Amino acid sequence: MATTCTKLHIAMFPWMATGHMTPFLHLANQLAKRGHKITFLLPQKAQHQLQHLNLHPHLITFHLITIPHVDGLPQGTQTASEIPIFLNHLLAIAMDKTRDQVEETLASIKPHFVFYDSAYWVPQIARKFGIKTICYNVVSAASLAIVLVPARNVPNNRPITEEELSKPPQGYPSSKLVFTGPEAKLLMFISLPFGENITFYERITTALRESDAIAIRTSRETEGNFCDYIASQYHKRVLLTGPVLPEESDQGKLDLNLAHWLDGFGPDSVVYCAFGSQINLDKNQFQELLLGFELSGLPFVVALKAPNECASVDEAIPEGFEERVKGRGVVSRGWVQQMLILKHRSIGCFVSHCGFGSMWESLMSDKQIVLVPHLGDQVLNTKLLVRELEVAVEVERGENGWVSKESLSKAIKSVMDQGSEIGDKVRKNHLKWKETGGTPELMNHYVDRFAQDIQDFAFC
Template identity: 45%
Template sequence: MAATSSLHIAMYPWFAFGHLVPYLQIANKLAKKGHKISFFVPSKTHLKLQPFNHFPHLITFLPITVPHVDGLPQAAETTADVSHPSQFSHIMTAMDLTQPQIKRLLQDLQPHFIFFDFTFWMPKLASQLGITSIYYSVISATTFGYIYTPSRQLCGHDLTEADFMQPPPKYPISTIKLHAHEAKNIASMGRMKFGSDVLFSLRHFTGLCESDAIAFKSCREIEGPCVDYLISELKKPVLLSGPDGDIQQPTTALEHRWAEWLSGFNAGSVIYCAFGSECYLTKDQLHELVLGFELSNLPFFAALKPPLGVESVGAALPEGFEQRVHGRGVVYGGWVQQQLILEHPSIGCFVTHCGAGSLSEALVKKCQLVLLPHVGDHIFRARTMSSHLKVGVEVEKREEDGFFTKESVCKAVKTVMDEENETGKAIRENREKLRELFLDEELEESYINNFIHDLQVLIA
């Protein structure tokens, strides 16, 4: 295939906005270069993604009917439509049941590639149809290197907390270490059935091993050693689409009520907090979080889902809290335009769960990072940002159970927001250097050009 030949790429990411949005970001990058994208998306969900489609003549949303599965609310399509993490597995089951629809679409479209992540059955289906399958991962290379290498997954026994307290043989980054509660959580997740009676770990490992190639939304400047480690472990091509400096802004404006509220504060003074569609806090932890914001004496805007077992986020707030923070603090339970909020000049600090999409959006902005990961990949991204690159501060947690306090939340916020804090000064300097790297248009351009070239080589 000639270097200038147009590619046709189908995409089918996991039904969570932390995956859908990054897939649309790479779709926009590829479309900008003239390549055609067929984006498979739940039928109602595409309306939320449409404002971020900057090349509608090249990126086509193809609606997928999501079958109803017992245990899900009627018309649930994504993880944002359910009220408990235990229901994510049902969303996965529903996604697995769309396989006949995907097969028909791929037969009709005959794209060069299918980009996928959680649908472990995709490589075999694509192979039957003569389509090249790319495991395009929103999960980091650092995480996959630690958890999903053959030396780990084919060890001959069920992986335990003790196994995950140690990195696999020859793992290249010594600063990536897990706490006991994190290792326990990762071991438990690996043994969990996740859709269609498939173990969570086997779902990922199968997709990695059976795909024609693996791709990461990453760059060597951040994950180079782990990329090389995966190449040596998995014996297949690993492609990198590069940093996300060119995060396309949505075509809509920030909702007036939030724009007006944020404009009432000084530049760089507001804490913004959001944990994505898949993260649920207990009521006790939500209390500690918002009380930590109150303790900081800084204005704050928190977009949070209700805790487990509570109907609304307002009903979960500490007694008297709303009265005490009136005028300087908002806790909102609905969906917000995160990119536009992070862009607002009053935002000085982002308290994040370290989802891939959220970090990509934040790293090109001027806000400082407070890292509060909860599960899986988020933990490794937090450790990369805090311990390896030293561009953010993690909220301290108890070793045995991961519980955090209002004091630890306040301490982390103050570290990055207090201009006189020496640790904070070093972090802010590193943070600005990383931001400049992500905004380097030549670097980003070279990555996407190389990515497209590597795709073309795969089907030459």
């Protein structure tokens, strides 16, 4: 067994999306805080986006990778946040074309470990140099368990059917977290190409299967049964890091203008909405959501990307909307400090797409949670919070997945109105979860345990 004074050198090569690179860097910060050295492989544009989050530059080194051009991508594309989500499969081709650069880097620095997620070929390279590999997943264990286990294997030339996706795989540990009816359509993306001559399903299952160990950004209190199931299916260790969110002292201060505006409202009275860095709504749906916040009658802050076919948020604002909500509604035109917003005393509700990072941020906050999922794993994360933990409500959808202003307003009021039975229930369950499974001490313990586990693993 390694001693606690053993210091490791770890290379990290995450998928080139904000929702992947940022949690990798949060983990890098925690490991560097414990004295370990990190070489973080990423594109130049991502370095500019993440530089301010590197809290230990003397131990965390950004190593730039050149992303080659692929036909079909806009010139200069380096990260997923620059393109619509339907072009991600081309960015995966570009990532795979960096293989020689990654191999050259690993041959030069010879770290103890490489942490990766989508680059399924990393273990093949690492074995040449005696480097161990950990497939670090920043999505929920539940989503990995239901669609990315060997029990789901089908012939390479046949896509997974909706019927197959509607049935839990053998031994799956939950009857509440399965896809039914139209929900299964949201998971069909896993059978689509994600790279050259490889599907998303094949890419991720290969990444998991070829690794020396699997790590997941989750906790046993939240998803222990799913973690055990994954371990049994892949016959290898599953290490848990906890949510690995930045510590309060590391987050800086909230923008003064927004802080001043929020200070004008009472405690727990403002609704905050954000759908992450990759969700581009259609213009009609974008406008309908804004009208839903207006209809709620509550003060709100909305931070959504410009919708499809619009060059800016301004192009999509409904006519007369900003005049009608002046003084009680803010629509952001750019990046916002989400975790700092959620810590403000006036925020009472978080309307989220339930990406895994936002899921953890909502769980670790004391805010009411309203969910509007868009993609497969977000739907499953939503089920985890709504059905398993019962700490949130989901907005009802109409035909073709449409979210009406009435359904959004109804969901918000159900958790925000005084005396609401639903609001009281999710608030009590959320508080109970935080007291037992979401304490800062417990989350810190996960990182300590993870750091010790990989020290032991490095020299076994």
